[in-house]
Amino acid sequence: MQNRKDCEALDATDELAVYRTKFHIPEATIYLDGNSLGPLPKGVSARIVRAIDQEWGQDLISSWNKNNWFVLALSAAAKIGTLIGAAGKDIAVGDSISVNLFKVLSAALKLRPDRKIILTDKGNFPSDIYVAERLATYLEQGHTVAIHAPEDIAAHITKDIAVVMLTEIDYRTGNRHDMAAITKAAHAAGALVIWDLAHTAGALPCNVMGINADFAVGCTYKYLNGGPGAPGFLFVHPDHAKTESALVGWWGHKHPFDFTLEFDGMNGARGMQVGTAPILSLTALDEALDVWKTVDMHKVQKKSQKLCQLFIDLAEKKCGKFGLKLSGSRDMSKRGSHVSFHVENGYAVIQSLIAHKIIGDFRAPDMIRFGMAPLYLRYVDIYDAVEKLHMVLDQRLWADPAYNQRLSVT
Numbered sequence: 001m002q003n004r005k006d007c008e009a010l011d012a013t014d015e016l017a018v019y020r021t022k023f024h025i026p027e028a029t030i031y032l033d034g035n036s037l038g039p040l041p042k043g044v045s046a047r048i049v050r051a052i053d054q055e056w057g058q059d060l061i062s063s064w065n066k067n068n069w070f071v072l073a074l075s076a077a078a079k080i081g082t083l084i085g086a087a088g089k090d091i092a093v094g095d096s097i098s099v100n101l102f103k104v105l106s107a108a109l110k111l112r113p114d115r116k117i118i119l120t121d122k123g124n125f126p127s128d129i130y131v132a133e134r135l136a137t138y139l140e141q142g143h144t145v146a147i148h149a150p151e152d153i154a155a156h157i158t159k160d161i162a163v164v165m166l167t168e169i170d171y172r173t174g175n176r177h178d179m180a181a182i183t184k185a186a187h188a189a190g191a192l193v194i195w196d197l198a199h200t201a202g203a204l205p206c207n208v209m210g211i212n213a214d215f216a217v218g219c220t221y222k223y224l225n226g227g228p229g230a231p232g233f234l235f236v237h238p239d240h241a242k243t244e245s246a247l248v249g250w251w252g253h254k255h256p257f258d259f260t261l262e263f264d265g266m267n268g269a270r271g272m273q274v275g276t277a278p279i280l281s282l283t284a285l286d287e288a289l290d291v292w293k294t295v296d297m298h299k300v301q302k303k304s305q306k307l308c309q310l311f312i313d314l315a316e317k318k319c320g321k322f323g324l325k326l327s328g329s330r331d332m333s334k335r336g337s338h339v340s341f342h343v344e345n346g347y348a349v350i351q352s353l354i355a356h357k358i359i360g361d362f363r364a365p366d367m368i369r370f371g372m373a374p375l376y377l378r379y380v381d382i383y384d385a386v387e388k389l390h391m392v393l394d395q396r397l398w399a400d401p402a403y404n405q406r407l408s409v410t
């Protein structure tokens with residue numbers, strides 16, 4: 001399956017093809033960065049305009065009750081719950097992954113007071129590790145963060161581990177941890193598990209209750225298309241309903257409008273809500289999540305695997321001679337929904353591709369990364385993107401000095 005006609009044939013029978021019409025994709029652009037910022041779902045603009053002009057502009061403060069602002073986070077939580085296998089009541093929507101990780105990690109450490117090690121891997125997102133290390137030193141109880149290679153994690157799950165803290169899909173290699181097996185091994189050793197679902201939610205089927213995950217965190221601006229800086233989420237297993245986070249606020253109080261001086265928090269995830277929800281961002285997210293109502297995540301994963309395989313096959317065949325080297329596993333079942341290659345001058349290669357309307361991104365030190373979001377990508381897009389990648393490498397278009405000036409966001 002190596003020519004454009006074959007790709008057209010796949011698109012013609014693709015059950016998910018209809019979803020492309022639900023997004024704004026800029027003219028003549030192939031968007032391979034939905035793993036970093038999802039595109040704009042069509043319903044969102046109108047809903048945001050209504051929230052601004054009518055709800056904020058006219059209804060003002062009454063909107064907290066009248067327009068359901070106060071429970072908007074609960075609506076988004078229920079929708080996210082169906083995508084990650086949890087009840088809406090066990091999910092709190094708000095804050096970033098970094099902040100939510102601080103909350104659930106502090107709660108988890110409190111549940112294992114006699115253990116001092118937080119186990120994670122070198123492929124984890126740096127911010128997750130910053131949060132863990134700062135919390136560990138701040139507590140001054142001898143906590144440490146043990147960082148090993150992803151493939152060595154299972155061997156390091158021992159009876160002195162308090163918390164195993166991992167991201168299912170490695171943001172660079174695209175490699176996938178076996179969530180069920182690791183969670184099981186951790187529980188057998190008496191440890192708790194926190195999963196970061198940043199590259200999972202909206203990309204792969206996920207069942208946090210099914211695998212008995214203790215805690216999870218995730219963001220909504222990547223595959224869930226919630227918009228720039230959209231609020232993240234956290235999950236707390238109902239068995240840990242009584243856990244206490246180190247970060248609390250009035251939005252986690254049972255009766256916030258009683259304004260009592262003692263914090264009397266709600267159980268579980270809800271008690272980890274902290275301050276006022278960002279209503280405009282939340283409005284965009286709540287609308288964006290409606291796209292998923294009828295989506296079968298198993299079909300999404302299947303198409304993602306086919307898109308990844310196609311991209312890898314074509315890129316290796318056409319661009320292998322330029323030194324392109326696949327990062328991560330060749331086994332599609334051990335991957336998430338993006339493909340990265342090591343390549344020389346990767347930053348300039350991506351800048352040059354962007355100038356030709358093929359949008360991917362660069363991850364230091366030498367990776368070009370392409371997200372495969374099955375709801376709006378076509379097989380022909382993959383074909384055309386690889387043709388452009390070949391052109392950039394073959395004609396050394398990346399050598400243009402304009403493409404070699406580092407911008408602050410890569």
Ligand SMILES: *Cc1c(COP(=O)(O)O)cnc(C)c1O
Pocket residue numbers: 096097098099124125127128167171196198199219232
């Ligand atoms: C994108 C991403 C984050 C982002 O964290 P924020 O605090 O929401 O900015 C965290 N972890 C992983 C694995 C990510 O890919």
